[in-house]
Amino acid sequence: MADTVNPSAFEAATASRAGRNVGARKRKGFLSAEEVTAWLLVGPWVLGFLLLTLGPMLASMVLSFTDYPVLRPPTWVGLQNYATLLHDGLVGQSLKVTTIYAASAVPLGIASGFFVALLLNQPIKGRAFVRTVYYLPACVSGVAVALVWLMIFRDPDGLLNSLLRMVGIEGPNWLMERQAVLPAFVLMSLWGVGAGAIIYLAGLQGIPTELYEAAQIDGAGEWTRFRHVTLPMMSPILYFELVMGIMGALQTFSGPFIMTNGGPANASLFYMLHLYRNAFRYLRMGYGSALAWVLFWYIMALTLLVIRSSSLWVFYAGEGKSG
Amino acid sequence: MPLTSSKKRAYAVKTTVVYVLLVAGMIMVTLPFFWMVSTSFKARWAVFAYPVQWIPNPFVWQNYPQAFAALPIGRFMWNTCVIAFWRVIGVTLSSSMAAYAFARLEWRGREPLFLVVLATLMLPGQVTLIPEFIAFKLLGWLDTYLPLVVPAFLGGGAFDIFLLRQFFKTISRELDDAAKIDGCSRLAIYWRIILPLSKPALITVILFTFEGSWMDFFGPLIYLFSMDKFPISLGLRLFEQQRHTDWAQIMAVTNISIIPILVLYYYGQKYFVQGIVFTGVKG
Numbered sequence A: 001m002a003d004t005v006n007p008s009a010f011e012a013a014t015a016s017r018a019g020r021n022v023g024a025r026k027r028k029g030f031l032s033a034e035e036v037t038a039w040l041l042v043g044p045w046v047l048g049f050l051l052l053t054l055g056p057m058l059a060s061m062v063l064s065f066t067d068y069p070v071l072r073p074p075t076w077v078g079l080q081n082y083a084t085l086l087h088d089g090l091v092g093q094s095l096k097v098t099t100i101y102a103a104s105a106v107p108l109g110i111a112s113g114f115f116v117a118l119l120l121n122q123p124i125k126g127r128a129f130v131r132t133v134y135y136l137p138a139c140v141s142g143v144a145v146a147l148v149w150l151m152i153f154r155d156p157d158g159l160l161n162s163l164l165r166m167v168g169i170e171g172p173n174w175l176m177e178r179q180a181v182l183p184a185f186v187l188m189s190l191w192g193v194g195a196g197a198i199i200y201l202a203g204l205q206g207i208p209t210e211l212y213e214a215a216q217i218d219g220a221g222e223w224t225r226f227r228h229v230t231l232p233m234m235s236p237i238l239y240f241e242l243v244m245g246i247m248g249a250l251q252t253f254s255g256p257f258i259m260t261n262g263g264p265a266n267a268s269l270f271y272m273l274h275l276y277r278n279a280f281r282y283l284r285m286g287y288g289s290a291l292a293w294v295l296f297w298y299i300m301a302l303t304l305l306v307i308r309s310s311s312l313w314v315f316y317a318g319e320g321k322s323g
Numbered sequence B: 001m002p003l004t005s006s007k008k009r010a011y012a013v014k015t016t017v018v019y020v021l022l023v024a025g026m027i028m029v030t031l032p033f034f035w036m037v038s039t040s041f042k043a044r045w046a047v048f049a050y051p052v053q054w055i056p057n058p059f060v061w062q063n064y065p066q067a068f069a070a071l072p073i074g075r076f077m078w079n080t081c082v083i084a085f086w087r088v089i090g091v092t093l094s095s096s097m098a099a100y101a102f103a104r105l106e107w108r109g110r111e112p113l114f115l116v117v118l119a120t121l122m123l124p125g126q127v128t129l130i131p132e133f134i135a136f137k138l139l140g141w142l143d144t145y146l147p148l149v150v151p152a153f154l155g156g157g158a159f160d161i162f163l164l165r166q167f168f169k170t171i172s173r174e175l176d177d178a179a180k181i182d183g184c185s186r187l188a189i190y191w192r193i194i195l196p197l198s199k200p201a202l203i204t205v206i207l208f209t210f211e212g213s214w215m216d217f218f219g220p221l222i223y224l225f226s227m228d229k230f231p232i233s234l235g236l237r238l239f240e241q242q243r244h245t246d247w248a249q250i251m252a253v254t255n256i257s258i259i260p261i262l263v264l265y266y267y268g269q270k271y272f273v274q275g276i277v278f279t280g281v282k283g
Helices: A007-014 A033-063 A080-087 A089-120 A127-139 A142-152 A159-166 A181-190 A194-205 A209-217 A222-250 A254-259 A271-281 A285-313 B005-040 B063-070 B073-104 B110-121 B126-138 B146-153 B158-169 B173-181 B186-197 B199-215 B218-223 B232-242 B247-267 B269-282
Strands: none
Touching: A033 A285, A033 B073, A033 B110, A033 B126, A033 B146, A033 B186, A080 A089, A080 A285, A089 A127, A089 A181, A089 A194, A089 A222, A089 A271, A089 A285, A089 B005, A127 A194, A127 B005, A127 B247, A127 B269, A142 A159, A142 A181, A142 A254, A142 B005, A142 B232, A142 B247, A181 A254, A194 A222, A194 B269, A209 A222, A222 A285, A254 A271, A271 A285, A271 B126, A285 B126, B005 B247, B063 B073, B063 B232, B063 B247, B073 B110, B073 B146, B073 B158, B073 B186, B073 B199, B073 B232, B073 B247, B110 B158, B126 B146, B126 B218, B146 B218, B158 B199, B158 B269, B173 B186, B186 B199, B199 B232, B199 B247, B199 B269, B218 B232, B232 B247, B247 B269
16 A cells, blocks of 8 residues: 555655664664654554554454444344445445546546646746635635535526526536536536646646757657656656545545535435445444445555556656656 | 747747636636625525626625524634644644654654555545544544544644655754754754744644644534534534525625635645645655
């Protein structure tokens, strides 16, 4: 799991500074004052990891083999939860909904954020101001975003359909039609591409100008420079954002919870909504744990898929082609 | 190399296109904000009027006092601040402590434990959700702020540790050595030298923790039940459920709820940008 964040990349960059300290290494066998201090300082984190991450993960794995309606103690049911899960049509439906959403919102979000960053990277006046404006939606909480867009998507008199009518288009009933509800959520997610744009802009500004100059001397046009300098140099950042974006999108909750509650006809039943209902509404903690593990492995599998594919398209400067 | 006139023209066209696209994008981004503010000052009947009423007419500022009278909005904001305050204290303290140990101290287990920190950075939180809930329930912590606040004191987030560690590593070690000669303990070095020198990174952590805490919805949703304990995220949803047709007042409360973060972003923009860039580029 650790290699997903590619620790070696920054470890290599910082290794020369670290590990120079001598002292403590000499006395093996008992704890030096330095080691005692270190363990005291990481103590809270270690405790947190054991009590809030590792412990709960193990507990949740055990719980997923039990029936646990909270009010009564858990009873062992073996693989029954997982069997139920296979026949729970809503699991398939919610996985489908969540996957379609992630597969459209994440690439579209990255592409438009990257496009905004490319525009911002041009020699323009007032770049700081424009950047500030694009980032503003990221300051709005999920609940507030949901409420605003609930109003905008209203049919027939919401802002979006009113504007569409002004140009002669009859918009769909965004949140009430099965075909329109996921596109509505994707559209809403695109409001927040500014945060990504800031990341890409910083990346673009970090590309050495010599590379562009060398390419220009070789007669490369604008498109060739973009294709063979900008894209390869940006690919690690795009890759990282892709992984984080997929993880985030698969865990979408507050938007659909507040705006549609999964409707119409489960067309926006995101996975987390299904999990929340089972665990905290129906208090099926055992089944909820099984659902959580399915999401966990689904996220891991998709992440792994992206990592595997990364060696084909992610370029790390100074390492040649490697993932 | 003087530019030929056709090149000049191409450059002018390109610049114009860039500006047009950027301005169009800015209009799309700001339109919902404009709509939020505009709606909050409208009469009820004017909210969904067609043709679209951009400037409220009549201008109904009373939506704000009426919204405040309908539900204890001030109380919700105060509760959010209380939770955010303790989370900020907890995260800043415990993540900087761990980061110092990872960045500056020599101890067995440092490298493997840091890999664990990085692994948790990528861990989806759902698998820990249910057991945590059950544990907090057994402790009798439901409907208190403890499930939201106590975890902050146990290490903060992996991202915070990672960011602070990278920053601490850039501070010159000669300062440590000088302090050691003066008889400073390692704890004193952490507290008197490293922390004061790391203000930019600490501010970034504080701002992101505050923002995250302010926006958190899922945590309060599963742990808090009494209205008088609600933070603004739950308060907003409650308000929408109770007056789901009165969009002018809903928008008034929504606007109030986002102002603190906008103010924070305005004054701390430098640190926000640093933090965002750090997560995206160095991560």
